[in-house]
Amino acid sequence: MKILFLDIDGVMTSSSTQPIHIQGAKLYPFSKESVQALNSILQTQKVKIVLTSSWRNVFDVEKQCQIFEENGIIQMPYGQTTNLKYEKRDIEISNYLKNKNIESILILDDMYISGFEAYLLQTNASTGLLMSDVPRAIGLLHSSYKNHSAF
Numbered sequence: 001m002k003i004l005f006l007d008i009d010g011v012m013t014s015s016s017t018q019p020i021h022i023q024g025a026k027l028y029p030f031s032k033e034s035v036q037a038l039n040s041i042l043q044t045q046k047v048k049i050v051l052t053s054s055w056r057n058v059f060d061v062e063k064q065c066q067i068f069e070e071n072g073i074i075q076m077p078y079g080q081t082t083n084l085k086y087e088k089r090d091i092e093i094s095n096y097l098k099n100k101n102i103e104s105i106l107i108l109d110d111m112y113i114s115g116f117e118a119y120l121l122q123t124n125a126s127t128g129l130l131m132s133d134v135p136r137a138i139g140l141l142h143s144s145y146k147n148h149s150a151f
Helices: 032-044 061-070 086-097 131-141
Strands: 002-006 020-022 025-027 048-051 104-109 120-122
Touching: 002 032, 002 086, 032 131, 086 104, 104 131, 120 131
Parallel strands: 002 048, 002 104, 104 120
Antiparallel strands: 020 025
16 A cells, blocks of 8 residues: 655645635645645555644544545545644654555655655645655655654
């Protein structure tokens, strides 16, 4: 199985856009280029999306799927990591991967994820995921995942 760990803010959104307010949360609209880039990855790779974003704590699965669909993302989230707080994304990812048969992983995030450098495509929060990032993302998905027991 190939897993794409997806953050939303700074990856699918950019800090250069105006926020919108939904259910008391300040959110940024998805960037059209980021949606196009993600869809390009999804169209060429058999991968399952696992949310690492704080959005998983704001919206239930049904609302997450609705947001993905409304923004034109061609695949709905498969799952999400547990919430251990903002700074612990490395542990959240490591815990998710335990006892799973994983072929490869890709982490799309604007934060640095310690211990997962070989699988991380770190985006610039002011631009989000770009079409120019797609070849590198696909290349990372072609790398075999080696289990991390450091966490």
